[in-house]
Amino acid sequence: MCRHLAFLGPEEPLGGVLVEPPHSLYRQSWAPRKQRHGTVNADGFGVGWYAEGDPVPARYRRAGPIWGDQSFADLARVVRSGAFLAAVRDATEGSAAGEAAAAPFAAGRWLFSHNGAVAGWPRSVADLAGSLPPAELLSLEARCDSAFVWALVLDRLRAGDDGGQALADTVAAVAAAAPASRLNLLLTNGETITATAWGDTLWYLAEPGRLPQGLDSARPGGIPIVVASEPYDDDPRWQEVPDRTLLAATRTDVQLTPLKDPRDEMASAPPEEPST
Template identity: 70%
Template sequence: MCRHLAVLGHPEPLGATVVEPPHALFRQSWAPRRQRHGTVNADGFGVGWYAPEDPVPARYRRAGPIWADPSFADLARVVRTGALLAAVRDATEASADGEAAAAPFAGGPWLFSHNGALTGWPDSVAPLTALLPRADLLRLAARCDSAFVWALVERRLRGGEPAGRALAATVAALASAAPGSRLNLLLTDGASIIATAWGDSLWYLVADGRTAVASEPYDDDPRWTEAPDRTLLTATRTELAVVPLSPLSSLPSLKEPVS
């Protein structure tokens, strides 16, 4: 389910990566090439981006398919940015949450997306609600599994944890509570990208002053590389590192930032 993408690079229109490439996220909404679960991503979409000298991102989200929104076509043509996160959604189950369930989720400088599903949702992860204050549960943006995953990640970020550790710890907790879950998480603050590959595809490209991390390549550039499953990826505009997340017991008790 779902496809997502984060890009850091020189300022350019949103459409340069989200719409125009031959296998862009726009096309992945109806014809993904490497999607292992689900076939059509038409249950909503969203794009978040950063403007110069403003650390808080803007978002545009809708409940319907990306191809059916002429307003987004105009935005994608003229809005320029050097950092974005975008996603097209294939809902795990039907809900009335509408665009509130569409990534990217946001908090402070962060944009977040979850490509995957929690096995046994919501019963399997009910014990993890103890990790969140009741007020955070009441503030959930939507009743879907991805919104809950974001709440867990955001709680750690607001508590001062480095982003890599926040994602790694969240994946560890969810995988333990709901074995078999697919937990590809994607996070950016406009200066870095942090992602996990856990149960679904994750690719990256660092070239020509641009870093792209995506569920699948948006073109046929041979420099795209697939991240191994059970790994954590951290990247800037010029550097990228991939480290193992599995087995969970090998994690250094999540006491140090993963870089």
């Protein structure tokens, strides 16, 4: 299991959102409050952010715990961005370790993170692996379930799906192959945030003036929008996303759409006629 967070809004220091709040993502690496599986997220971390005028994000990732990296503390204090995605990792059993397995994963303008686990990894999704072009399988950044899920999402994005459709179809495919999977996915291109709640907690905050440390939402960039595994403070205006839901956010709006569970569709399907 992991914890992750994505932000859209006025340009702010990374640390103002990721480090300074009382229950920030930084603190969630050793003391998450709402994590249902695992207790410590010390198997790596990463942050990806967008600089003005460049649609391709930068990334900083490491294999160790976020609290042990003094370079990140300096980076978070001075780097400013109006869009970023960060994650702290608790590795799935049977997955590779190392920096390459730490989110966010990236391709072009996209950043991606997976909070959860693919049940029965890797055998449970062997048939899904066959749906990917061989070059995509050989290009997996790491041998872990999150990198594989990202490959499935990216294949759909490259085929022309928008972010919401790519996440929804990927969740449906993986959930059908490995029904006990937890598939909270988080995707951004610097202009939108798309996420799924599937098996673990997901929250969002979209209120004027509701960033920590009095950060100013009146500046250009729209209302601050934060989508996270769990709230970074105790403000009551955090909204929990229902399980089996797709979230789509821009700098001005948040929309929630129920996701279909493939197990429900199978249960409601009429029985096949016996062959003669």
